[in-house]
Amino acid sequence: MAEQQYDVIVVGSGPGGGIATYALATAGLKVALVEAGPRLKAGVDYNGHHWPYEYRDRRAPNFWRDNFLRGHFTPVGDRPGHGQIRALGGRSVCWAGHSLRFGPKDFESWPLSYDEVAPYYSRAESLMGVYGYRDGLYNMPDGEFLKPVPMRCGEQRLRLGVERLRQRGAKMAFVAQRKAMLTEPPNKPEWKYRQKCHYCGHCSGCAVDAKYTSVNTPIPLAEETGNLSIFTESVATRVRVSAPGGRATGIEYKSGDGAVHELDAKAVVLSCSAVETARLLLISDVGNSSGQVGKNLTSHFGVTVLGFFPQILGRDASNDDGTSYYHSLLTGLYWDEPSPNFEGTYQVQCGAGVTSHRRVIRSAPGYGRSLKKKLREWNIGHAGMNMQGTTLISSNKFVDLDHERRDAFGMPLPRIHLHYDDSDVAMAQDMVEKCEEIIRAGDGEVIETPGTVSVGDLVIDLNHWVGTARMGTDPRSSVVDTRGRSHDLPNLFVADASVFPQYPEKNPTLTNIALSWRTADGIVDRFRHSELG
Amino acid sequence: MERRTILKLVAAGVLPGSNGLVQIACSQSGYKAEFFSTSELALVESLTELILPSDDHSPGARAAKVSRYIDVMVADGTSNAQRSWRSGLEAISQLAKERFEADFADCDAAQQDKIVAEMARNEESPRTELEQLFAHLKRMTIDGYYTSQVGIQEDLGYKGNTAVDEFPGCSHEAHMSDSE
Numbered sequence: 001m002a003e004q005q006y007d008v009i010v011v012g013s014g015p016g017g018g019i020a021t022y023a024l025a026t027a028g029l030k031v032a033l034v035e036a037g038p039r040l041k042a043g044v045d046y047n048g049h050h051w052p053y054e055y056r057d058r059r060a061p062n063f064w065r066d067n068f069l070r071g072h073f074t075p076v077g078d079r080p081g082h083g084q085i086r087a088l089g090g091r092s093v094c095w096a097g098h099s100l101r102f103g104p105k106d107f108e109s110w111p112l113s114y115d116e117v118a119p120y121y122s123r124a125e126s127l128m129g130v131y132g133y134r135d136g137l138y139n140m141p142d143g144e145f146l147k148p149v150p151m152r153c154g155e156q157r158l159r160l161g162v163e164r165l166r167q168r169g170a171k172m173a174f175v176a177q178r179k180a181m182l183t184e185p186p187n188k189p190e191w192k193y194r195q196k197c198h199y200c201g202h203c204s205g206c207a208v209d210a211k212y213t214s215v216n217t218p219i220p221l222a223e224e225t226g227n228l229s230i231f232t233e234s235v236a237t238r239v240r241v242s243a244p245g246g247r248a249t250g251i252e253y254k255s256g257d258g259a260v261h262e263l264d265a266k267a268v269v270l271s272c273s274a275v276e277t278a279r280l281l282l283i284s285d286v287g288n289s290s291g292q293v294g295k296n297l298t299s300h301f302g303v304t305v306l307g308f309f310p311q312i313l314g315r316d317a318s319n320d321d322g323t324s325y326y327h328s329l330l331t332g333l334y335w336d337e338p339s340p341n342f343e344g345t346y347q348v349q350c351g352a353g354v355t356s357h358r359r360v361i362r363s364a365p366g367y368g369r370s371l372k373k374k375l376r377e378w379n380i381g382h383a384g385m386n387m388q389g390t391t392l393i394s395s396n397k398f399v400d401l402d403h404e405r406r407d408a409f410g411m412p413l414p415r416i417h418l419h420y421d422d423s424d425v426a427m428a429q430d431m432v433e434k435c436e437e438i439i440r441a442g443d444g445e446v447i448e449t450p451g452t453v454s455v456g457d458l459v460i461d462l463n464h465w466v467g468t469a470r471m472g473t474d475p476r477s478s479v480v481d482t483r484g485r486s487h488d489l490p491n492l493f494v495a496d497a498s499v500f501p502q503y504p505e506k507n508p509t510l511t512n513i514a515l516s517w518r519t520a521d522g523i524v525d526r527f528r529h530s531e532l533g
Numbered sequence: 534m535e536r537r538t539i540l541k542l543v544a545a546g547v548l549p550g551s552n553g554l555v556q557i558a559c560s561q562s563g564y565k566a567e568f569f570s571t572s573e574l575a576l577v578e579s580l581t582e583l584i585l586p587s588d589d590h591s592p593g594a595r596a597a598k599v600s601r602y603i604d605v606m607v608a609d610g611t612s613n614a615q616r617s618w619r620s621g622l623e624a625i626s627q628l629a630k631e632r633f634e635a636d637f638a639d640c641d642a643a644q645q646d647k648i649v650a651e652m653a654r655n656e657e658s659p660r661t662e663l664e665q666l667f668a669h670l671k672r673m674t675i676d677g678y679y680t681s682q683v684g685i686q687e688d689l690g691y692k693g694n695t696a697v698d699e700f701p702g703c704s705h706e707a708h709m710s711d712s713e
Binding site for chain 2: 150153159375
């Protein structure tokens with residue numbers, strides 16, 4: 001029996017579900033937010049300020065590592081990864097905060113234009129608090145920025161290398177990162193649960209809520225409206241439908257004790273992440289008349305190249321923590337002229353400096369004084385370049401159900417199929433060569449590189465999956481419309497990165513938040529026009 | 534473990550004796566090994582110091598008590614790994630006896646270096662038992678050293694893991710431009 005009727009049920013409280021909940025509840029709709037995990041408290045349930053030597057195994061507690069649900073899927077092919085944080089806020093709790101707008105060029109292959117999304121980017125940045133420099137890059141537009149955070153010494157050497165190559169005609173840019181962290185005092189009412197960043201570098205489990213999460217901004221603000229009921233430790237097991245081809249009537253969920261519950265609502269929003277949203281749609285057998293649910297899967301992937309710059313050894317080495325490792329970004333590659341060797345493009349996240357909790361370099365040849373000196377110099381004088389490219393969307397990558405393996409709630413596990421295409425390997429090879437060139441142009445020495453790339457070198461980003469419920473105008477080839485609404489059920493919506501129809505090299509979360517906010521506003525409009533009751 | 538206790542145990546034939554023992558008893562005073570025997574721990578300590586020695590910049594693996602970290606990690610490890618360590622350390626002792634007719638601890642610096650050089654010669658693709666032990670030993674020495682106070686603060690000069698008001702970033706003209 002259904003417990004109570006809500007206007008909207010939101011399943012999942014990550015970046016998409018958090019912002020949708022906020023937009024719906026502040027518009028006056030009664031919202032039930034259903035989250036598989038518990039509610040954690042920053043600084044209590046996780047706190048990064050430790051030293052490794054305080055612990056027997058030298059592994060300081062790490063929220064990300066210790067709470068990540070990594071085995072909750074069946075891998076097929078080239079080492080796909082998938083992770084979840086089952087907690088209120090989902091992966092917004094442990095994300096790195098990188099907030100880059102997709103640009104006009106990126107939206108050319110979408111059924112939406114940049115100009116349609118831009119106002120939501122502005123609203124998202126203003127609510128989240130995003131720092132950055134105004135770089136004036138046309139395809140990574142500037143936003144509503146807080147005071148920026150500068151690069152470190154090693155990153156300046158990379159920037160110098162890029163500048164020299166640009167003078168020789170190379171098309172690329174090297175800029176500082178943009179992240180959703182408060183670099184200014186929390187002087188907006190929306191930031192009352194947050195604090196200013198203190199640059200300790202433990203961002204993936206920010207203990208003071210300087211980094212934006214669903215739990216420190218949209219969810220508590222939604223709670224203040226009195227319109228929000230939160231169901232934690234409640235695992236959605238099915239979308240309920242009135243009749244085939246009818247409407248969504250709500251969801252079924254299981255609580256920790258295994259008891260089955262039902263919730264009724266006039267509309268249902270799925271925000272479970274690309275893999276889990278596809279899984280829930282497939283298990284429920286809804287919204288898939290196109291046959292596209294779980295298809296068009298793509299993520300970011302990459303390899304790493306390290307450089308060493310003897311020029312910076314004499315610096316006052318000290319505190320490079322900042323907002324964790326990546327303070328800079330190589331971007332602007334292949335925006336105008338696509339590569340003949342691969343489809344799409346990549347960016348390269350760059351970092352530098354010594355940290356206690358992320359020891360970057362721990363291998364060098366030999367032993368004795370020369371080894372010790374080399375490790376010291378390499379750690380102090382290195383810069384790291386981590387490629388983030390988009391895997392080619394192809395029939396080699398998709399999510400389906402594993403009917404052989406079920407989770408603790410009796411639901412089939414998702415199966416992730418990842419087989420890299422030739423284009424992917426060619427892209428990584430291009431990145432390796434480009435990074436080596438930049439390091440040398442900055443008068444550095446390449447100290448770690450895959451050299452010739454093979455599939456075995458490629459590392460998938462297990463947090464960046466998108467595309468499994470792609471948006472489009474044609475119901476035969478897409479799962480949702482441009483406002484995230486199912487083509488099949490008029491009151492079923494998807495508000496997460498599953499809806500991305502194409503994927504640029506840029507990090508997904510800011511766009512997920514902007515689009516999910518836009519989708520939620522669309523739902524509010526439909527309630528106002530009595531389309532949803 | 535008190536020095537006196539160790540000597541008593543040796544006298545009772547519980548632990549193998551070695552000339553290095555007195556020196557070891559000093560540097561490991563107060564530490565009761567969880568997996569290694571006293572002589573094994575002493576050997577591991579000497580090897581770690583050979584891999585990351587004290588120099589004019591910073592103290593080495595001995596001062597950072599890396600051997601204790603390895604002892605704990607091996608104690609917590611699999612029985613297979615424990616067997617490899619025990620047998621590998623024994624093989625080093627044998628090698629010292631074969632080459633120099635002495636315990637490793639009694640070999641002079643040049644002799645000890647010869648033994649480590651032999652262990653380290655196929656670092657890229659270790660094949661023999663000694664080469665494989667070296668790979669483990671080196672990895673754990675580096676891990677232990679750079680997670681110790683000595684490694685992090687004294688060797689790398691790291692001053693972070695703390696709250697600061699602003700992040701200064703790089704403002705060195707020489708790092709940003711052609712001038713050096």
